[in-house]
Amino acid sequence: MTMLSIEMVRDYLRVRRAMGYKLEGTESVLRRFVEYLQVMGADRLTIDDALGFATTQGGSARSQALRLSAIRCFARWAHTLDATVQIPPTGLLPARPTRAAPYIYTDAEITALLVAAGDLHPPLRAATFSTLIALMAATGIRTGEAINLDIGDFDQEVGTLTVTGKYGKVRVLPIHPTAVTGLNGYLRERRKLRPNLECPALLISTTGRRLTPSTVHPTFRGIVRQAGLTAVSSSCRPRLHDLRHRFAVATMLDAYRSGDDPAVVLPILSTWLGHADPGDTYWYLTGTSELLAAATARLQLRTSIRPDGAR
Numbered sequence: 001m002t003m004l005s006i007e008m009v010r011d012y013l014r015v016r017r018a019m020g021y022k023l024e025g026t027e028s029v030l031r032r033f034v035e036y037l038q039v040m041g042a043d044r045l046t047i048d049d050a051l052g053f054a055t056t057q058g059g060s061a062r063s064q065a066l067r068l069s070a071i072r073c074f075a076r077w078a079h080t081l082d083a084t085v086q087i088p089p090t091g092l093l094p095a096r097p098t099r100a101a102p103y104i105y106t107d108a109e110i111t112a113l114l115v116a117a118g119d120l121h122p123p124l125r126a127a128t129f130s131t132l133i134a135l136m137a138a139t140g141i142r143t144g145e146a147i148n149l150d151i152g153d154f155d156q157e158v159g160t161l162t163v164t165g166k167y168g169k170v171r172v173l174p175i176h177p178t179a180v181t182g183l184n185g186y187l188r189e190r191r192k193l194r195p196n197l198e199c200p201a202l203l204i205s206t207t208g209r210r211l212t213p214s215t216v217h218p219t220f221r222g223i224v225r226q227a228g229l230t231a232v233s234s235s236c237r238p239r240l241h242d243l244r245h246r247f248a249v250a251t252m253l254d255a256y257r258s259g260d261d262p263a264v265v266l267p268i269l270s271t272w273l274g275h276a277d278p279g280d281t282y283w284y285l286t287g288t289s290e291l292l293a294a295a296t297a298r299l300q301l302r303t304s305i306r307p308d309g310a311r
Contacts, residue, residue, distance in 0.1 A: 103232065117223050133220075220240045
């Protein structure tokens with residue numbers, strides 16, 4: 001039997017489906033990939049074999065890219081079990097994706113972004129963008145939701161934010177005490193720098209007005225460059241919105257590591273993010289190596305315990 005077996009595919013699918021994915025098309029691709037490797041006499045998963053399979057099965061360039069993408073996600077999981085498994089790099093096939101791949105920031109990269117934002121001039125600009133980045137990383141709210149916040153949406157006494165999302169839907173989020181402290185510090189700073197300002201917006205520009213997307217995104221790209229962050233591929237670049245992806249992945253990782261039931265945490269996370277359907281949240285739970293490894297460990301633990309509690 002080759003290193004990559006039907007049994008491994010079944011284990012992988014079980015892990016991903018436990019996270020809420022359906023993967024009907026993926027199952028077919030991976031089963032055919034196993035058969036392909038067996039015919040080729042391959043004893044491990046390599047980039048060359050993955051590319052060979054993806055490009056020799058017919059179909060459009062887009063179909064080939066999707067085929068390779070399915071193998072890539074599986075390879076990330078398999079690599080956590082066997083370091084000899086090679087992971088096909090993103091952008092290997094030329095078909096353009098229909099959706100940007102999320103960039104999952106590390107803790108060190110978040111710190112680097114905050115340091116770079118703190119170096120902006122003048123001081124109000126530095127304070128505003130540091131607060132914007134920290135707030136989005138800590139809460140997972142959308143960029144538009146963050147810049148549309150008013151001072152009155154922040155209740156410092158009870159520690160909540162009232163967020164108006166898509167289609168005017170409103171949700172109240174309890175925020176961490178450190179976030180409360182950070183927002184209070186920012187409000188003190190803006191009062192010191194603009195003492196007579198009457199703008200209701202929570203986050204303001206150097207002109208004393210509400211931030212706008214046309215200002216926010218170019219500034220953030222400059223912060224990314226200053227922080228030394230680079231694109232993973234043409235479709236995976238550090239974006240402000242990816243702080244939301246990072247929050248979702250970190251939340252599910254905490255659930256797995258603390259022993260909480262992911263099936264219970266997911267609907268709560270979905271509500272927190274402002275999604276009408278938990279299915280909309282799955283896109284944010286990109287199959288990072290850490291998340292897949294945590295899901296695998298939990299599944300292995302559950303399957304190793306018999307109904308009577310014995311192992």
